[in-house]
Amino acid sequence: MSPATDSEPPVPAPDSDSSGAPGVDTLPWSITPEDAAAAAESAAGSTTARADRTAALRAAIDPDYDYREPLGSRLDRWWTRLMYTPGRQRLWRWGGPIAVTLLAAVLRLYDLGNPQSLVFDETFYVKDAWSLLHLGYEGSWPSGVDPSFAAGNVNQFTTAPGYVVHPPLGKWIIAMGEAVFGAQNAFGWRISVAVCGILAVLLISLIGTKLFKSTLLGTIAGFLFAIDGHAIVMSRVGILDGILMLFLLLGFGAVLLDREWHLRRLAAWVARREDEGREPTWGPTLWWRPWLMAAAVAFGLASAVKWSGLYFLVAFVLYAVLVDALARRRAGIPFWLSASILKQGVATVILTVPLYLASYLVTWTGWFVTNGGYYRNWAQTDGKPWTGSLSWVPLVIQNFWHFEVSVYNFNVNEHDPHPYAANPLTWLFMIRPTQMYVGTFNDGTGNCGAQTCYANITSVGNAAIWWAATAAIFYLVYRLIRKREWQVGLILMGMVAGYLPWLLYINRTIFQFYTIAFEPYMILGLVFVIGLALGKRTDPPRKRARALWIVGAYLLLAVLVTVFFYPVWTAQPIPGWLLTLHYWLPSWR
Known part of the structure; x- marks a missing residue:
C-alpha cells in the first residue's frame, strides 16, 4: 500500500501501526x-x-x-x-520509540560536563542565561571573563544591560539547568539543551509512526536521529539551536494532527449536507482547530528562541490553506478555491497569528516587568517618543519596537568574517561543519596512548545518514511531482520552512550548525525512502529478504560511523593520526 495522493477520499483511514506506510503493506x-x-x-x-x-x-x-x-x-x-x-x-x-530515546539519552548525557569551558557561542548564551535568571534581563559581563566563569566565578555580571540579538526563551531554558545544577559546572549549563535533544528523538519517533503509520519506520527515524553526530553535538553544547529545533518539531507534529482533524470534520460536514439534500457550495468555516492553534503556539515559542521560527508559521499556514483547498475539491465543493482562501484561510490566520504573537511576547515578561533591560527606557532617555498618530502608543511598546528593529538590523547585516562560516548552498552536502572546540594535551595527560592528544567538538553529521538524507530529499521533490503523496508534501514543507529562507541571506555570516532546525525533516525523508526499500510483507521471500538485508546493512553502517566519529563529537582525547582519519573532506579541518 503506497501513500495517499490527492485522489484520496477526504476522510483518512483510521490509524494503524503500519498500513499506509510508503511501500510497506499492512503488517x-x-x-x-x-x-x-x-x-x-x-x-x-x-x-x-x-x-x-x-x-x-x-x-x-x-x-x-x-x-x-x-x-x-x-x-x-x-x-x-x-x-x-x-x-x-x-x-x-x-x-x-522509548528504546531509541534511551539510546539518545546515553549518547547525549555521557560525559556531558566535558570540556569544563565555554564552547563556541556558549560564551553568549550560558552567561546571558545566568544573568537573566538573577536580573530578569541579560546583564553585561567584563571582557575576558570566560576562563574565570568556567573556573566557577560565575557572579561577575553587572546590572548594566547587555545587548542581545536573540529573544530570551532559549536562555531561560538554559537557565533552568543552571538553577538546578548550578552554573559552576558545564553539566549545569548544558543539561537543558541535552534534555531538549533527547525529547526530540522521542518526538520524531512518534511523528514518524503517525506519518507513516508504522512503528517500525517511526523507530528507525528516532534511531537515525539519535545516532547522528550533528544532532548529538547540538544536544551537548549550551546554545540555542537545539532548543529551537524541538519547538519547531512540536509545531510540525501539531500540523500533522491538525491535518487529520480538519479532514475528518470537513468530510462529516459534507456528509450532513448531502443527507439533507443541500449542495455544499462553499463548505464550512471550521473555527475549532485545537491542533492548528497548538502549532501556532509552538512556532511562537520557537520564534522566542530564534526568529527563524516565523518562517515555519508562514509556511504551515499556507500548507493548511492548501490542504483545505484540495480537500474541498475532492469533496466536490464547487467554490473550493475561493472558500479555502476567503473563508477557511481567513479563519486560519485569525486562529494562528494572535496565538503566535502572544506566545512570543509572553517570553519577554522579564524585560517588560523590570527597568534594566537593553533599550528598556530608550524613548525616555536616548530616543524620541513617537509623535502624531502614534503618540498614543505606550512608551514601553515604543521601546520594545525599537529594540526589535535594532536586533533585526544587526542580524541581517552581520557580515563579519569567520573561519567556519558556511554558504547555505553547501549545507545539504555538509561541506563546512563548525569546529566548536579544540583542546590539545601536550604533556601526555590526555590518556590517548600518545604524547599529544586532541579533544575536538565538530558538528559534522554522520555521513552515512546525512548524505543519504540529502539524496532522499532530492528524490522526494521528484516523487512529489510524479505521485503527489501528502506525506512527501508535508516533509518537504518542513524543508521549505527550515532551509529555503536562508538562501535570502546567502552573503550573511551563517553556519552549518543552523541546519539542526530542519534536520528532522531530512531524517523523515530518508525514512520514507527506507520504507520504499523495505517493500511489502507479502513480497516473495527472496525479494523481501534482500530488502531487509540491505536496510539492515545500511543501519549497521550508520552505527559504525557513529562509533568512529563519537570521540570528535564529544571532546574525547584521541591521537593526531586518528583525528586525521576523521577529515573525510579537506574542508572539514
Missing part, C-alpha cells in the same frame, strides 16, 4: 487491540473456540492475506508470531 502487527479483542470475543462461544479464535484474529489482522502461503521473509513470519497478542503490539508501539 501483521497493525491490528488494533480493540479489533483483536472483538474478533476473539466473536469466536469465544464456538465449539472449536481455539481454531475459530485464531482464524478471527488472523482475519482481523489482514483479511486479504493467505496464511497458507509462506510469503515474506522468515523474519516477517517470526515477527508475526512474536507480535500476535494485543498486549505485545501495545508494548512494541511504545517500546520502540
Whole structure:
C-alpha cells in the first residue's frame, strides 16, 4: 500500500501501526487491540473456540492475506508470531520509540560536563542565561571573563544591560539547568539543551509512526536521529539551536494532527449536507482547530528562541490553506478555491497569528516587568517618543519596537568574517561543519596512548545518514511531482520552512550548525525512502529478504560511523593520526 495522493477520499483511514506506510503493506502487527479483542470475543462461544479464535484474529489482522502461503521473509513470519497478542503490539508501539530515546539519552548525557569551558557561542548564551535568571534581563559581563566563569566565578555580571540579538526563551531554558545544577559546572549549563535533544528523538519517533503509520519506520527515524553526530553535538553544547529545533518539531507534529482533524470534520460536514439534500457550495468555516492553534503556539515559542521560527508559521499556514483547498475539491465543493482562501484561510490566520504573537511576547515578561533591560527606557532617555498618530502608543511598546528593529538590523547585516562560516548552498552536502572546540594535551595527560592528544567538538553529521538524507530529499521533490503523496508534501514543507529562507541571506555570516532546525525533516525523508526499500510483507521471500538485508546493512553502517566519529563529537582525547582519519573532506579541518 503506497501513500495517499490527492485522489484520496477526504476522510483518512483510521490509524494503524503500519498500513499506509510508503511501500510497506499492512503488517501483521497493525491490528488494533480493540479489533483483536472483538474478533476473539466473536469466536469465544464456538465449539472449536481455539481454531475459530485464531482464524478471527488472523482475519482481523489482514483479511486479504493467505496464511497458507509462506510469503515474506522468515523474519516477517517470526515477527508475526512474536507480535500476535494485543498486549505485545501495545508494548512494541511504545517500546520502540522509548528504546531509541534511551539510546539518545546515553549518547547525549555521557560525559556531558566535558570540556569544563565555554564552547563556541556558549560564551553568549550560558552567561546571558545566568544573568537573566538573577536580573530578569541579560546583564553585561567584563571582557575576558570566560576562563574565570568556567573556573566557577560565575557572579561577575553587572546590572548594566547587555545587548542581545536573540529573544530570551532559549536562555531561560538554559537557565533552568543552571538553577538546578548550578552554573559552576558545564553539566549545569548544558543539561537543558541535552534534555531538549533527547525529547526530540522521542518526538520524531512518534511523528514518524503517525506519518507513516508504522512503528517500525517511526523507530528507525528516532534511531537515525539519535545516532547522528550533528544532532548529538547540538544536544551537548549550551546554545540555542537545539532548543529551537524541538519547538519547531512540536509545531510540525501539531500540523500533522491538525491535518487529520480538519479532514475528518470537513468530510462529516459534507456528509450532513448531502443527507439533507443541500449542495455544499462553499463548505464550512471550521473555527475549532485545537491542533492548528497548538502549532501556532509552538512556532511562537520557537520564534522566542530564534526568529527563524516565523518562517515555519508562514509556511504551515499556507500548507493548511492548501490542504483545505484540495480537500474541498475532492469533496466536490464547487467554490473550493475561493472558500479555502476567503473563508477557511481567513479563519486560519485569525486562529494562528494572535496565538503566535502572544506566545512570543509572553517570553519577554522579564524585560517588560523590570527597568534594566537593553533599550528598556530608550524613548525616555536616548530616543524620541513617537509623535502624531502614534503618540498614543505606550512608551514601553515604543521601546520594545525599537529594540526589535535594532536586533533585526544587526542580524541581517552581520557580515563579519569567520573561519567556519558556511554558504547555505553547501549545507545539504555538509561541506563546512563548525569546529566548536579544540583542546590539545601536550604533556601526555590526555590518556590517548600518545604524547599529544586532541579533544575536538565538530558538528559534522554522520555521513552515512546525512548524505543519504540529502539524496532522499532530492528524490522526494521528484516523487512529489510524479505521485503527489501528502506525506512527501508535508516533509518537504518542513524543508521549505527550515532551509529555503536562508538562501535570502546567502552573503550573511551563517553556519552549518543552523541546519539542526530542519534536520528532522531530512531524517523523515530518508525514512520514507527506507520504507520504499523495505517493500511489502507479502513480497516473495527472496525479494523481501534482500530488502531487509540491505536496510539492515545500511543501519549497521550508520552505527559504525557513529562509533568512529563519537570521540570528535564529544571532546574525547584521541591521537593526531586518528583525528586525521576523521577529515573525510579537506574542508572539514
